[in-house]
């Protein structure tokens with residue numbers, strides 16, 4: 001950490017000047033505390049609702065340049081990883097910092113495969129949900145429930161134990177996700193198949209019926225694997241922040257991951273791809289697109305799948321996903337909603353409102369159309385996102401746990417409520 005400059009500030013209340021070191025393009029918020037009007041003053045705070053301009057950690061995992069549309073995991077461009085690495089190798093990269101060599105890759109895949117089963121009581125737990133329970137609600141609950149099956153996970157400072165929970169969580173996510181789906185369909189649970197790849201096994205647990213062995217279509221298997229990679233990490237987004245915040249209290253990783261999944265459930269985050277499909281269905285036909293765009297511009301509705309807190313030119317994941325869509329549709333047939341999506345994109349990218357607001361398709365705009373063409377019901381979309389994001393959550397959690405600068409996360413507030421008052425009606 002090298003000081004690259006000094007920010008000189010003068011407090012107009014006292015006339016006193018201060019020098020705040022600039023390190024890596026940031027000042028430390030705690031340095032503001034010395035700026036006081038009196039000795040017993042608490043000191044100056046920075047006010048940053050939704051943490052729009054606050055770095056909450058130092059991280060070596062994911063780099064994003066929102067203006068240039070750059071996303072890299074551990075230095076590697078997402079475009080190269082999406083094309084040439086498997087999702088499990090990307091998970092290894094996120095967690096351990098380097099891509100695995102060939103033998104390491106095989107050993108890692110075997111380790112994950114070894115942990116895909118869940119305790120039979122998890123099935124009973126899932127059975128307790130109502131038939132129309134949202135699979136994301138089931139997933140959030142079952143991830144949290146896993147903590148009760150592995151009480152040793154509470155030893156969060158033990159590196160070997162930590163590693164075991166990491167493998168279990170990555171391995172069991174597809175199983176929990178597929179079980180949630182099969183419960184909703186009233187189908188018997190399909191157990192993991194060790195012979196299949198990570199994505200292939202998930203497809204098998206989703207779709208296997210009476211056939212002795214399910215054989216996934218290799219194009220769809222590869223497309224799903226790539227979609228998982230595209231979702232694997234995205235630095236300090238809402239769900240990852242939830243993972244880090246809950247992890248900072250030294251809660252076990254299952255509890256922290258359940259909190260992360262709960263954050264992902266929201267329609268402004270991982271629930272957005274589900275909302276995109278609902279929106280496209282509601283629009284109904286290409287002819288209705290201009291009228292819908294007008295409603296968006298009037299502020300009546302948001303164009304779901306557009307806009308991003310960080311990307312202000314394009315989302316590189318959306319570009320890759322558009323390419324995958326063509327491969328998938330060659331197998332599944334064209335999703336009729338694609339025409340509506342393409343027309344929405346065409347009009348929006350040309351429209352002054354969207355250009356001036358820097359609104360572009362994000363990762364969710366096309367992913368839902370692909371998932372639907374592959375046969376996934378809309379409610380499963382955020383669940384698929386959660387499977388892909390798990391390695392990122394865990395890598396960020398590990399990094400936070402090992403960071404000597406981190407403490408329990410505890411923001412400050414600016415109190416705006418009543419002054420002192422008493423039950424007898426007096427004040428002060």
Ligand code: ACO
Nearest residue numbers: 268269270272296302303304305306307308309357362364
């Ligand atoms: N449609 C129409 N207008 C929009 C949209 C949109 N999708 N997104 C932002 N705007 C407008 C806002 O109305 C606001 O306009 P104003 O300044 O004239 O009032 C301006 O753009 C800024 O919007 P904010 O909500 O302040 O932007 P923020 O960075 O907080 O939000 C977000 C980012 C939540 C992604 C937003 O763009 C959105 O709601 N998009 C739709 C939901 C979505 O697709 N979410 C997925 C995100 S990607 C992911 O989680 C993987």
